[in-house]
Amino acid sequence: MSVRKALPFNQFPREFKRAIKRLETPKRGRRGYSETTIQSTIQGVGQYLAAVQLAGLGLELSHEGLSAFIDNLDARALRSSTRLTYLTAVQAIAKEVQYPAEKRRLILEDCEIYRSEMKAEVPTKVRKLAANPITLRDIAKAAVKWRGKAQEAINPNKRRTYFQRSAFLALMSMMPLRLSDANALEIGTHLQRQGNKWFLRIESSKSQFRHNGPLHHSLTPYLDDLLLYGENGLCQMRYVQRMGTRLFGNHMHEPLSSRTLAAGFKVAPGHSPHIVRTLVHDAMAPYGTYGSEVARILCGQKSVQIAKVYEIHAERFRAQQAQEILAEIQKGLKVAMLARADQWNTINH
Structure with missing residues (x-):
C-alpha cells in the first residue's frame, strides 16, 4: 500500500485552514501572496501533516512533529531546494497560528541548513543545459x-x-x-x-x-x-x-x-518551457546591469532576487569580462613600464 505524501486540504485541521485563508486575504499593510505561492504552501503543509500522521502524532504543530517531518524529508530522495520549499511553508503557517517565536527560530535554523545545501548543489537546469545546450x-x-x-x-x-x-x-x-x-x-x-x-x-x-x-x-x-x-x-x-x-x-x-x-x-x-526565462537572462547577460533589468521585465519578474535565480551564465560572463579588463590594465601597465625603462636607458647612454 502506497504511503500518502501530502494530506489534502480538506483534511487539514481547522486552525491550519484558517491560517491559509488569512494568507489568501491578508490584512491591510501585510504582504499579499499569489495563488501559486498559496498552492505551494498548501502542498508543503500537507507534506508536514502526512508525515506527522505517519508517525502517529496529532495533526498539529509540535516539536515532535517537526522532528518527524525533518526525518521524513531527509529520508526521501528530494533535492535540498524541495525540502526548503516544504519547510518554508510550515514556517509561514507556524507564524500564522501563533506558534512560539523561540520554536519558530528552530524551524528557521533547519531552513538555513537546507538553503546552504541547496547552494552547494548544481541546479537541475544547469545540468540539463550542459547536456543539451540551446538558445x-x-x-x-x-x-x-x-x-x-x-x-x-x-x-x-x-x-x-x-x-x-x-x-x-x-x-x-x-x-x-x-x-x-x-x-x-x-x-x-x-x-x-x-x-x-x-x-x-x-x-x-x-x-x-x-x-x-x-x-x-x-x-x-x-x-x-x-x-x-x-x-x-x-x-x-x-x-x-x-x-x-x-x-x-x-x-x-x-x-x-x-x-x-x-x-x-x-x-x-528537449527542455520544458521554464527554461525560456533562463535563456532570456543568458541572452541579456553581455549587456550588464541594463541587460539584467531588460530580462527581468521581459520575464515579468518584479523581484530582483527571483530574477537572479534564472541567471546561469550571467555571473560567469561578468567575471570573465572583469578578468579581461584587468588583463588589459596589466598589459597597459607593462607597456608603460617598458617604455619608461627604454627612456631611462636612453638618458643614461
Whole structure:
C-alpha cells in the first residue's frame, strides 16, 4: 500500500485552514501572496501533516512533529531546494497560528541548513543545459520547423497539434510567459487582434506583473495559424468567432492542460518551457546591469532576487569580462613600464 505524501486540504485541521485563508486575504499593510505561492504552501503543509500522521502524532504543530517531518524529508530522495520549499511553508503557517517565536527560530535554523545545501548543489537546469545546450534562436528555429510540418500535415488532428506547438514555441521565444499564464490566454480578452497586429494584455498569476502592449510582428503568422489552422478564410472573421475562447484548445475550443502544452514544447528543444526565462537572462547577460533589468521585465519578474535565480551564465560572463579588463590594465601597465625603462636607458647612454 502506497504511503500518502501530502494530506489534502480538506483534511487539514481547522486552525491550519484558517491560517491559509488569512494568507489568501491578508490584512491591510501585510504582504499579499499569489495563488501559486498559496498552492505551494498548501502542498508543503500537507507534506508536514502526512508525515506527522505517519508517525502517529496529532495533526498539529509540535516539536515532535517537526522532528518527524525533518526525518521524513531527509529520508526521501528530494533535492535540498524541495525540502526548503516544504519547510518554508510550515514556517509561514507556524507564524500564522501563533506558534512560539523561540520554536519558530528552530524551524528557521533547519531552513538555513537546507538553503546552504541547496547552494552547494548544481541546479537541475544547469545540468540539463550542459547536456543539451540551446538558445532562444534554437527555440525560434523549432517554431519555424513545426510550422512547416503543420502546413504539410494531412491529418487534421496532427495539423492542429503542430500549429499549436509552433505557435507556443514562437510565443515563448519572444514573450517568455509563465506556462500557466500562456495556457490561460483568451482570445479577445488577453490577446486582441487589431489590423494585422496582435496585442497582449495579461497579468501574471504569480508576480502580478502586467504585460500590456503590441506583440512583435513576427508572431502574427503564428497566432493567425491558431485561427485558421491552415484553412482558407479571413483571419478577422475567425477572430470574432473565437472571441472568449482559449488560444490553445482542442477542436471543441476546450482548453488544453498545461501538461499537454509543456509536453508539446519539450518535444522540440528537449527542455520544458521554464527554461525560456533562463535563456532570456543568458541572452541579456553581455549587456550588464541594463541587460539584467531588460530580462527581468521581459520575464515579468518584479523581484530582483527571483530574477537572479534564472541567471546561469550571467555571473560567469561578468567575471570573465572583469578578468579581461584587468588583463588589459596589466598589459597597459607593462607597456608603460617598458617604455619608461627604454627612456631611462636612453638618458643614461
